[in-house]
Amino acid sequence: MSLAELICPAGTPAALRTAVDAGADAVYCGFQDTTNARNFPGLNFTPDELAEAVAYAHTRGTKVLLALNTYPPAGKVDLWQQAADTGARLGVDAFIVADMGVADYIARTYPGIRLHLSVQAAASSPEAIRYYCENLGVKRVVLPRILTIPEIRQIRSEIPCEIETFIFGNHGLMVERRCSLTNYLTGQSTNMDGVCSPASDVEYVRDADGSMSSQLAGFTIDRFGPEEKAGYPTICKGRYTAPHRPEGYYAFEEPVSLNLSRLLPELIEAGVHAFKIEGRQRSKSYVRGVVRAFRAAVDDIKAGHEANIADLIALTEGQKQTQGAFDTKKWR
Amino acid sequence: MTPTSEPTARLRPGEGAIARLACLVLQPVLTRVVRRVAARHPSLFARLGPHQATDFLIDPVELPFALHLRPDPQALVFRAVPRDAAPQAGATIRGRFLLLLELIDAEQDGDAAFFSRDLEVSGDTEAVVRLRNALDDMDGSLAEETSAMFGPAGRAVLARLRRAYPDATKPQEYA
Structure with missing residues (x-):
C-alpha cells in the first residue's frame, strides 16, 4: 500500500496552521510573487512568515513544500533562484517545480532537498517522467488530470519515482501549463x-x-x-x-470541481503515494473542511475500513463535481 | 474599474428614520471593534496593500443600513450608514449579516458563498480579494471577540443571532 500522504493547500500562514491542525501530512505554499501559480492579491507568504510556518509545521510533524511552479521568462531566472535560496535557507522539505532550468538550479545547488515535478510540467508519459528523474533527480511527479486509474497504475510500474495526483478542487486542466487564454485577454x-x-x-x-x-x-x-x-x-x-x-x-470546460473521494481506495491500490487538495486561494474554512474529510477517509482506508466520505458538494465550483478522466476518458 | 452603485435594497416607509437611529446607536460599538481589530491584527494591513485607501461598502441585505469600511491604518473608518446616505464605494460586498460575519470568522468559505450566489461582490474585485485574504489570515473569531467586549450580554446577543439564522436559509430581503 502507498503512503497515501495528504498534500494540502495554504495561501496564508493562518491557513497553513489550519491545514496542519486538520491533519495534513504536507502543506504546499508560495511566496508573494510570480514564482508560483497562485500569485493572487493579498495571498501567500513573506520569507518571515514562511520561516514561522516551517517551524509550526515541523514541530507537528508536517512537511512544507514550496511551490516554484511557474516559468521564468527567458534569461530572467534570478527571482526563481532567489526564491529557491530562501526556501532552502528556511528549511522547506521539497520544491515543486515546472521549469527545467529552475529544477536544474535546485538539483545542482541543493541536492539534499527533494524535487517534485509540478502538474504544470505536464509530464504524463513514463518516458517524460523518467527523463526528469534521471537528469534532475526528481523524486515525485504530480500527474496531469488526464489519466485513468489503469493508466496511472501502468505508469507507476514504469517510473522510478513517487506519484502524486489531485484529489479535490478546481478542475481547470485544459492542456496543463499551455493555457494562454488569460494572457490573450x-x-x-x-x-x-x-x-x-x-x-x-x-x-x-x-x-x-x-x-x-x-x-x-x-x-x-x-x-x-x-x-x-x-x-x-x-x-x-x-x-x-x-x-x-x-x-x-x-465551449471549453464547465464550472465543476474534481472530487475523487470515492476513488480513493482504487488510487491507493494503484500505488499513488500522495493526494493533492487544490485551493491555495480558498479560505481557512475550505481548508479545514476538506482536509478533515480526506484525513478521515484516508485513515479509514489505511485501517482497512470502508471510508466514510463527507459531502463536500457545497465547496465545489458551481456546486458540481466530477471524477473527470480518472473515471473515464469519455469525460467531457 | 467601475465604482459600485448604492445598495440595491429599498426602504419601506419609516425605515429611514429607524436606520439613522440604529446607525447612531451602533457607531460607538463599531469604532471600538475596528480599533481593537487593528490593534490585535496589524499584519492584515500589509495584505491590503494599495487598497488600504479603498472605500468598501458591506451590505447586509436584511438590515436597514450598510457598513462603510476604509481600512486605512492611519485613519480607520468603520461606520454604519443609512442606505440612502451610503457613499460611492470602490467595492461592495453583499449578503446576509451572519454569512458576512461567518466569512470573517472563517466559518464559511467565500468562494462557496459566491458559487451559491449567497454572496455578491461588485466594483473593484482585486480590493475584495485582498480584503478577503487579509481577514482570512486573522486567527480567532471576530464575532466572539466583539461579543466578549460586552460581557455576558454581548455573548447572549451573539448566541441569539446564531439561533436566528438556520444555516440553509436565506433571509428575506427588503423588497
Whole structure:
C-alpha cells in the first residue's frame, strides 16, 4: 500500500496552521510573487512568515513544500533562484517545480532537498517522467488530470519515482501549463506571472433581474440567472454563444470541481503515494473542511475500513463535481 | 474599474428614520471593534496593500443600513450608514449579516458563498480579494471577540443571532 500522504493547500500562514491542525501530512505554499501559480492579491507568504510556518509545521510533524511552479521568462531566472535560496535557507522539505532550468538550479545547488515535478510540467508519459528523474533527480511527479486509474497504475510500474495526483478542487486542466487564454485577454500570463484571470481585470455586474455577469478585461464570459449557481471567472469555463449555439454553451470546460473521494481506495491500490487538495486561494474554512474529510477517509482506508466520505458538494465550483478522466476518458 | 452603485435594497416607509437611529446607536460599538481589530491584527494591513485607501461598502441585505469600511491604518473608518446616505464605494460586498460575519470568522468559505450566489461582490474585485485574504489570515473569531467586549450580554446577543439564522436559509430581503 502507498503512503497515501495528504498534500494540502495554504495561501496564508493562518491557513497553513489550519491545514496542519486538520491533519495534513504536507502543506504546499508560495511566496508573494510570480514564482508560483497562485500569485493572487493579498495571498501567500513573506520569507518571515514562511520561516514561522516551517517551524509550526515541523514541530507537528508536517512537511512544507514550496511551490516554484511557474516559468521564468527567458534569461530572467534570478527571482526563481532567489526564491529557491530562501526556501532552502528556511528549511522547506521539497520544491515543486515546472521549469527545467529552475529544477536544474535546485538539483545542482541543493541536492539534499527533494524535487517534485509540478502538474504544470505536464509530464504524463513514463518516458517524460523518467527523463526528469534521471537528469534532475526528481523524486515525485504530480500527474496531469488526464489519466485513468489503469493508466496511472501502468505508469507507476514504469517510473522510478513517487506519484502524486489531485484529489479535490478546481478542475481547470485544459492542456496543463499551455493555457494562454488569460494572457490573450489581459496581457498577464498564467504560466509566467502565476495569474489566471487576475482579479484586477475581473468585474461582476448585477443586472436588474438578479442575473450576474462575469467580465474579464471588459469581455463578458458568463451570465448567471438569478437562481443559477456560479463558477470562477476563467475563460476556459466561460459560456459563449456561437452561430450554431445561440443559447450559449460551455465551449471549453464547465464550472465543476474534481472530487475523487470515492476513488480513493482504487488510487491507493494503484500505488499513488500522495493526494493533492487544490485551493491555495480558498479560505481557512475550505481548508479545514476538506482536509478533515480526506484525513478521515484516508485513515479509514489505511485501517482497512470502508471510508466514510463527507459531502463536500457545497465547496465545489458551481456546486458540481466530477471524477473527470480518472473515471473515464469519455469525460467531457 | 467601475465604482459600485448604492445598495440595491429599498426602504419601506419609516425605515429611514429607524436606520439613522440604529446607525447612531451602533457607531460607538463599531469604532471600538475596528480599533481593537487593528490593534490585535496589524499584519492584515500589509495584505491590503494599495487598497488600504479603498472605500468598501458591506451590505447586509436584511438590515436597514450598510457598513462603510476604509481600512486605512492611519485613519480607520468603520461606520454604519443609512442606505440612502451610503457613499460611492470602490467595492461592495453583499449578503446576509451572519454569512458576512461567518466569512470573517472563517466559518464559511467565500468562494462557496459566491458559487451559491449567497454572496455578491461588485466594483473593484482585486480590493475584495485582498480584503478577503487579509481577514482570512486573522486567527480567532471576530464575532466572539466583539461579543466578549460586552460581557455576558454581548455573548447572549451573539448566541441569539446564531439561533436566528438556520444555516440553509436565506433571509428575506427588503423588497
